[in-house]
Amino acid sequence: MGLQNGCPRYYFDQTFDTLTLQPDTPVVVLAVDVTTNFSGERVKLDSMINTIVRAGNTTDHYSYVIRFDLRRDDEILTSFLVGEINKAKFSVELGAVNDLVVPVTWTDLPPSSGTFSYNIQATREGNDVENNIDFILFQDRSINAIVFP
Numbered sequence: 001m002g003l004q005n006g007c008p009r010y011y012f013d014q015t016f017d018t019l020t021l022q023p024d025t026p027v028v029v030l031a032v033d034v035t036t037n038f039s040g041e042r043v044k045l046d047s048m049i050n051t052i053v054r055a056g057n058t059t060d061h062y063s064y065v066i067r068f069d070l071r072r073d074d075e076i077l078t079s080f081l082v083g084e085i086n087k088a089k090f091s092v093e094l095g096a097v098n099d100l101v102v103p104v105t106w107t108d109l110p111p112s113s114g115t116f117s118y119n120i121q122a123t124r125e126g127n128d129v130e131n132n133i134d135f136i137l138f139q140d141r142s143i144n145a146i147v148f149p
Contacts, residue, residue, distance in 0.1 A: 006149045009035075014142035021066070021136040023126025029068075030143040031119035036110055038149065043108045045070070045118060047143035048101055051082070054134040055096040061086050062096065062132040065125040070106055072116050077108060085129060104143075118145060 013032045021027060034043055055062035065083035069076050082102055089096045110116055120143065124136055 008149070009147040010144065011147075012142065012144035014140075016140050019138045021122055021124045021138065023124045023130060026069075026121050026123045028119045029122050029138055030141055031117060032143050032145050033115055033117050034145045034147060035115045036113045036147055038113050040109070041113070042148045043110060043116070043118070044146045044148065045104070045106045045108065045143065046145075047104045047120060048141060049104070049120070049122075049138055050140040051098075051100040051102050051136070051138055053098040053100070053136050055087075055089060055098075056132045056134045059132050060089050062089065063087065063129050064131075064133050064136065065129050066136065067123045067125055068102065068104065069121045069123075070104055071119050071121060072108060072110065077106060081125075083125075083129070086131075118143070 011032050011034050013030060019027065019029065029049055030047055036043065053064055063085045065081055067079060067081055069079045071077060104120055
């Protein structure tokens with residue numbers, strides 16, 4: 001955490017552990033607690049999530065969709081989708097690996113002063129669109145927050 005009394009304050013979390021994303025099971029990928037001292041302070045959030053998607057070898061195409069929700073405590077601030085639908089592979093016998101870096105950037109104006117938990121939750125939208133996926137996992141990932149007076 002940085003300086004107090006009108007100066008920006010810095011918060012962060014990072015991990016290198018592997019986290020597997022199961023179909024239709026939401027999981028918190030990153031989280032950071034942030035304290036605002038005054039009403040009207042802005043919280044600038046930045047993060048990156050290294051995402052690995054491995055397609056299987058049952059067909060020559062694959063599909064997946066991951067929904068990411070940025071939350072302040074239990075409130076969803078924004079949601080977005082990452083995915084590929086009916087993506088062709090070079091051959092049926094070989095799997096395909098996608099190594100993606102998913103960035104999330106947001107500026108929040110909390111409703112009051114206090115401590116807030118920001119987190120990014122991911123959900124693998126398995127039953128609706130997924131096809132021929134062996135696994136989806138997260139590796140290196142980080143989140144940081146700067147509170148501006």
